[in-house]
Amino acid sequence: MATYRELLARMKEEIDEISTIEAHERLESLDRPLFVDVREPDEWEEGHVPGAVHITRGRLESSIEGLVPDKVRPLILYCAVGSRSAFAAKVLGEMGYTDVVNMAGGFVDWKRNGFDVTIPRVLSSEQRSRYSRHLLIPEVGEEGQQRLLDARVLLIGAGGLGSPASLYLAAAGVGTLGIVDADVVDESNLQRQIVHSTDRLGEPKVLSAKRTLEGLNPDVKVVPIQERLTSENVERILADRWDVIVDGSDNFPTRYLVNDASVWHGIPVVHGSIFRFEGQVTVFAPGAGPCYRCLFPQPPPAELAPSCAEGGVLGVLPGIIGSIQASEALKLILDRGDSLAGRLLLFDALSTTLDEVTVRKNPDCPVCGENPTITDYVDYVEFCSTPLELN
Amino acid sequence: MGDIIDDLVERYPALGGQLLEDGELASYVNVYVSGEDIRTRDGLDTPVRGGDHLILLPAMAGGV
Numbered sequence: 001m002a003t004y005r006e007l008l009a010r011m012k013e014e015i016d017e018i019s020t021i022e023a024h025e026r027l028e029s030l031d032r033p034l035f036v037d038v039r040e041p042d043e044w045e046e047g048h049v050p051g052a053v054h055i056t057r058g059r060l061e062s063s064i065e066g067l068v069p070d071k072v073r074p075l076i077l078y079c080a081v082g083s084r085s086a087f088a089a090k091v092l093g094e095m096g097y098t099d100v101v102n103m104a105g106g107f108v109d110w111k112r113n114g115f116d117v118t119i120p121r122v123l124s125s126e127q128r129s130r131y132s133r134h135l136l137i138p139e140v141g142e143e144g145q146q147r148l149l150d151a152r153v154l155l156i157g158a159g160g161l162g163s164p165a166s167l168y169l170a171a172a173g174v175g176t177l178g179i180v181d182a183d184v185v186d187e188s189n190l191q192r193q194i195v196h197s198t199d200r201l202g203e204p205k206v207l208s209a210k211r212t213l214e215g216l217n218p219d220v221k222v223v224p225i226q227e228r229l230t231s232e233n234v235e236r237i238l239a240d241r242w243d244v245i246v247d248g249s250d251n252f253p254t255r256y257l258v259n260d261a262s263v264w265h266g267i268p269v270v271h272g273s274i275f276r277f278e279g280q281v282t283v284f285a286p287g288a289g290p291c292y293r294c295l296f297p298q299p300p301p302a303e304l305a306p307s308c309a310e311g312g313v314l315g316v317l318p319g320i321i322g323s324i325q326a327s328e329a330l331k332l333i334l335d336r337g338d339s340l341a342g343r344l345l346l347f348d349a350l351s352t353t354l355d356e357v358t359v360r361k362n363p364d365c366p367v368c369g370e371n372p373t374i375t376d377y378v379d380y381v382e383f384c385s386t387p388l389e390l391n
Numbered sequence: 392m393g394d395i396i397d398d399l400v401e402r403y404p405a406l407g408g409q410l411l412e413d414g415e416l417a418s419y420v421n422v423y424v425s426g427e428d429i430r431t432r433d434g435l436d437t438p439v440r441g442g443d444h445l446i447l448l449p450a451m452a453g454g455v
Binding site for chain 1: 420428452453
């Protein structure tokens with residue numbers, strides 16, 4: 001029988017050790033080893049060696065092969081003072097890892113030397129609970145949830161499409177939602193604009209939406225922009241580093257303005273539009289796919305393009321299209337799956353059918369083509385009302 | 392495809408003003424033959440076969 005001290009002393013004879021100073025030098029070296037932190041989660045959360053991976057001592061044997069399949073990869077193991085990691089180093093040697101050393105003195109000595117420490121960002125227990133269904137999905141997980149919390153999405157319009165899109169993005173924990181809308185809540189909005197409510201009649205839509213969304217999720221900050229998007233204010237509004245734009249506007253001039261600005265700023269746009277029973281939804285990813293002008297080079301004459309205010313819309317339709325927009329925005333932020341870039345989905349609520357057509361990048365596109373002829377904002381109202389010139 | 396549109400317009404004359412400009416397909420209408428925009432193929436000369444799925448798609452701007 002051996003005491004703990006005897007066992008530890010024996011263990012240290014059987015493994016290789018380096019000092020924290022040597023370990024720090026190897027952090028900067030070309031054959032940079034992988035630091036493996038075997039401490040408990042609460043110790044890890046208070047700080048760790050930059051670039052280290054975390055496997056608690058208890059899960060080491062079962063997890064290490066998944067994380068480090070290459071058994072000749074140089075590894076430096078550490079814990080708080082170098083004892084738990086001594087046992088861990090011994091075990092990894094027995095498992096066939098050939099280049100394992102223990103960092104003597106551990107993280108306590110590392111910090112005492114004043115070396116860099118990374119404090120990991122962790123979800124609070126409230127967030128763990130709130131986002132538990134996301135954390136269970138491998139494609140999201142804790143890292144993905146942090147990305148969502150860091151993300152900034154700009155919604156054009158807090159109406160039919162903006163309502164469901166903003167509600168789902170807020171619920172998902174997208175940390176910052178900018179909302180551009182100049183209107184106030186009107187009784188005729190409430191048949192479909194579910195981010196607002198009867199007690200908000202007459203209130204600016206951006207403030208009504210802010211109340212609803214921040215009430216739904218306190219992690220979300222809503223930036224209300226009570227303006228109509230124009231050539232004059234678009235640069236100021238886009239200067240705020242948005243990751244994704246969700247376009248739920250209600251007129252052609254704004255659609256073309258959002259398109260041109262997004263191409264020039266390199267911001268992907270999740271585009272949705274609705275009329276009566278029909279919806280269209282796609283993603284315009286600057287550089288990687290077509291833009292709105294590739295899809296529709298010219299707007300139709302006004303008399304052929306009635307708005308929802310003139311032609312009506314089934315109340316639930318924006319719920320379907322706006323929810324697809326939210327889903328696409330989340331995928332873009334998470335960088336997961338296949339986006340709708342290059343594909344236009346057409347939904348018909350009357351027949352309950354979903355069609356898909358291919359949208360190709362137009363090499364002659366005046367904005368995103370090979371030789372662009374439009375390189376600055378134009379008068380979009382005039383562009384959308386002038387008779388077409390055929391060339 | 393051109394023959395099909397001519398036939399449609401003959402049967403529904405009001406469609407003519409929405410689909411055509413000077414006898415050509417209007418630039419704000421997209422026509423897809425089995426998911427492909429005919430402008431990326433042979434325009435109104437694009438052949439249509441039995442079983443092809445045709446979509447006449449107008450641009451829509453509504454969102455609120």
